[in-house]
Amino acid sequence: MAHSNAACASSEIRDSVMKVVTKYSHLEQLQWAGDISKLKIENGGSCNVFRVCLDGSDSSVIVVQCAKPTDAKEPHRDNAQLEFNTLIKFDCLAPGSAVKPVFCDPESKILCIEDLRDYAIYRTSLINGHLDDDAALKLARDVAIIHRDTHVAKIGEDAIKQLDKEFQNATTLTLREQLLFTSPFTPGDPSNQCSDAVKARLDWLYGDQEVLRAAADMKRIFLEKKEALIHGDLHTGSIMVKDKDSKIINAGCSYVGPCSLDLGLLVANYIFTYYCHLLCPDDNDNHRVFAYRVVDICNKTVDEYFKHMTSVTEDLEIYQAKLISEMAGFAGCEIIRRLVGPAHVDEFDHTHDAEIDALGAGVRLLKAYDRIHSIGTLMLIALMLA
Structure with missing residues (x-):
């Protein structure tokens, strides 16, 4: 390399x-x-x-x-x-x-x-079994504050239109729309690349109109919802960590869009970590324990986010329920595109069997997204937790 x-x-x-x-x-x-x-x-x-x-x-x-x-x-x-x-x-x-x-x-x-030379890429840290709750919660707070203080409910319609002009990102948005919501859900798309195991399960996508309709819903929200300034590609490879600290990097996909996208992408990547450790070929109880720690940090992340993200356009409880619903849909799309599209993740380099479980999680989240209104339900459906 x-x-x-x-x-x-x-x-x-x-x-x-x-x-x-x-x-x-x-x-x-x-x-x-x-x-x-x-x-x-x-x-x-x-x-x-x-x-x-x-x-x-x-x-x-x-x-x-x-x-x-x-x-x-x-x-x-x-x-x-x-x-x-x-x-x-x-x-x-x-x-x-x-x-x-x-x-x-x-x-x-x-x-x-x-140069964050003393920091590690969050994805690598998680794959290696390192997770600091304080760093994860700091990330949740930081994202919440950024969303809150640029939210249309706080700054108003005129200011959000001005922010949208300042952060115009049309070329990248078109590419992201293709990668996240179109190509993975299009049979025979030449950009798609997946393992033989995933290929054998593609009927879960293409044979299910509910999944395809849900992906189309998420694409519309991605393109049309002008809510706040968001990172736009907040996966665990776009975060650096050191001890209790976390820092966001790779902000080239930022735009004024739905807050739920950042959270959905982050949760999807935590789900990759969960399966990476739960189904690790090294039969070690430490991996299973770590997998459940990741589930816990997903719950804590959303709770911490809502403590600080207080700019809402309607009743707080209704707003939060809708945001988690969208988050579930975006998480489903991210999981599927990482397995079906060309941009794969390192979590499954040594745990190929986990791809099928992860694909099932993505499909379930899309099929049920409009009925998911809490992070507990999201994780329950995604991971089929008892």
Whole structure:
């Protein structure tokens, strides 16, 4: 993997990245970057992400080159300025909620952010059996505050229209709509890629009009509901954790949309973690115990969210019930698209049997979404808990 990353990052690209970082050495966070001869560059995990650091010191930043798509399976980060603006907005609303942006260079489409080198990707941490309740609850609070303070019920119709203009993300939204709600539910779509086991169960999707109707309902809500500024792709790979802290990253899919989308995607990815450990080939009671800890954190996440997300457009109880209903539908779509579409998750690399159980969870959530009004019911239906 490191070899392919190095291959994609030509010396010309590396030189260009270093020059742009040096150009911004007047910023307080980059005063160490004035002399390009003292800088070194490393691959940062994919071929458009780099770590630029001062040789022989701990000073470093992460640089994302947004000019070219790096993975045709997912929307690429083609709007560096929007991601920069979103990270600033998130940190302003909920200080410490997101990675801090350093600069955005419009000409080169380069985004520079702080280097969270001591943090781990949340997905990796969960797969490895590490979960800190405080970090998970901080994430729930941060998301709730961002939603609350940009919610149409708090800022008004005129302000939400202005926010919608500021965070226009039409190209990415079109791609996301295709990936989440259209391609996985279209038989024979050429972008779909799934295991033989999942392929043998595709009649659960294509042979069930209830599932297809529910997916169409969720697509309409995704495209039409202008409720608050949301992250738009809040899965466990878009979060970094360290001890009791969590930070949101990868904000290039943000837009003014339904609050339930962020929660639905997050819960879907917790469900992946649950099955990853429950059906782990290593027959170890610790995995089963951890799986049930994940169920508990889902319940706590939604409870914590509602403690802080108090901007509602109707009776609080009715609003919360509707949000959880939508959340169930979005979770179902996310589960299905990760199993049927091209953007798979690492949780099932060594537990392929779990894919069928997860697919069943996604189907059940979609079929029942409009009857699900509590997180307890959502988890009960998704996981068939006793």
